[in-house]
Amino acid sequence: MGLSDDRARPEVPPATPDTAPPESVFTTNLNKMVRWARSGSLWPLPFGTACCAIEFMSVVSSHYDLARFGAEVVRFSPRQSDMMIVAGTVVDKQAPILKLIYEQMSSPKWVISMGVCASSGGFYRAYHVMQGIDEIIPVDVYVPGCPPTPEGLIYAILKLQEKIERGDPSHYQIVAEREAAEARKQQLVGA
Amino acid sequence: MAEYIAENLRRRFGDALERVSDERGDLTVWIDRARVHELLEHCKRDPELDFCFCMDVTAVDYLPLGGSPRFAVVYHLYSLRTGNRVRVKAGVPENDPVMPTAVDVWKSTDWFEREVYDMFGIRFEGHPNMKRILCHKDFQGHALRKDYPADLRWKLASPDDLLDEISSDEMQRIRSRVSHPISE
Numbered sequence A: 001m002g003l004s005d006d007r008a009r010p011e012v013p014p015a016t017p018d019t020a021p022p023e024s025v026f027t028t029n030l031n032k033m034v035r036w037a038r039s040g041s042l043w044p045l046p047f048g049t050a051c052c053a054i055e056f057m058s059v060v061s062s063h064y065d066l067a068r069f070g071a072e073v074v075r076f077s078p079r080q081s082d083m084m085i086v087a088g089t090v091v092d093k094q095a096p097i098l099k100l101i102y103e104q105m106s107s108p109k110w111v112i113s114m115g116v117c118a119s120s121g122g123f124y125r126a127y128h129v130m131q132g133i134d135e136i137i138p139v140d141v142y143v144p145g146c147p148p149t150p151e152g153l154i155y156a157i158l159k160l161q162e163k164i165e166r167g168d169p170s171h172y173q174i175v176a177e178r179e180a181a182e183a184r185k186q187q188l189v190g191a
Numbered sequence B: 001m002a003e004y005i006a007e008n009l010r011r012r013f014g015d016a017l018e019r020v021s022d023e024r025g026d027l028t029v030w031i032d033r034a035r036v037h038e039l040l041e042h043c044k045r046d047p048e049l050d051f052c053f054c055m056d057v058t059a060v061d062y063l064p065l066g067g068s069p070r071f072a073v074v075y076h077l078y079s080l081r082t083g084n085r086v087r088v089k090a091g092v093p094e095n096d097p098v099m100p101t102a103v104d105v106w107k108s109t110d111w112f113e114r115e116v117y118d119m120f121g122i123r124f125e126g127h128p129n130m131k132r133i134l135c136h137k138d139f140q141g142h143a144l145r146k147d148y149p150a151d152l153r154w155k156l157a158s159p160d161d162l163l164d165e166i167s168s169d170e171m172q173r174i175r176s177r178v179s180h181p182i183s184e
Helices: A030-039 A051-060 A095-104 A115-120 A150-166 A171-190 B003-016 B033-045 B109-120 B168-177
Strands: A044-048 A083-087 A110-114 A141-143 B017-023 B026-031 B053-061 B071-078 B085-092 B098-100 B123-125
Touching: A030 A150, A044 A051, A044 A095, A051 A083, A051 A110, A051 A115, A051 A150, A083 A095, A083 A115, A083 A150, A110 A115, A110 A150, A110 A171, A115 A141, A141 A150, B003 B017, B003 B026, B003 B033, B026 B033, B033 B071, B033 B085, B033 B098, B053 B109, B085 B098, B109 B123
Parallel strands: A044 A083, A083 A110, A110 A141, B026 B085, B098 B123
Antiparallel strands: B017 B026, B053 B071, B071 B085
């Protein structure tokens, strides 16, 4: 069907204030509108290091179809994405790389820690693995499981959407504000 | 089935072989570390043995068993022609954890020896790039030593240089091949 094929469309007279049905108008405020738009168009950045990333692939593929929730535009550049999904084990050697990529994302940004390795180190209670990525970056939603089921990750994204629509600050904002307050306090104490 | 291997090695090294065991067809020879390089070289070059493939180099820490010397470096050799294997072991004392490198015999031992160094702290003399391979640059101690606390971690603040072993010539060649030049 091309753009020129408009023969099948019914004739609709242009809406005027008199003819417009009352349901087609609603009032809101800009913040709510923006939050609604953000929650429905999360662009994920997969930071996949282990088997959780395989599960993430199935979440964005046709069967589980993350597109239904508006979060299917997977970007592999931190500049273009606002939801980082850390899927897999993060070792100490990888930690500064994770932090660098997280810092390259533009705000507002959210982080989902997928699976027990990213959340707590999982069964790697050892010399080489970070015991949870929240040691270095703020996390908004943790997903348990080894690996989590696709439904588990979808549920986490729905929870994140709820959080965004409610207008709750991302953990990133909370940390940034806490650090700013701390800096102000230090300034006052210093002065 | 592989008696000829033990025979061959006995003929050449005699008493330098500290122990030879053939447990269910798995031949293991213990050798003094002063002569281990010579033995490895012989295993590869001798046409009868023809161990062209060094499958693994690893180490063992005998601390809980009170072993003396404390460590042993283990080489697993395989012959593609005969299908036979041999395991070569050499003891390494704790106060002088040094071994001769085998990189000049099998190039594949380069990373194996770095791994042994990283995990056990046994240095390989003559190795072209004797540095850690798995743990990061700020890591202290050697994680697979039995007296290393299993969950003792060392944090890394800035990314480790992962391209340092690529020579500038090689880097130039890689750059000329990719359409998007790698940033300096």
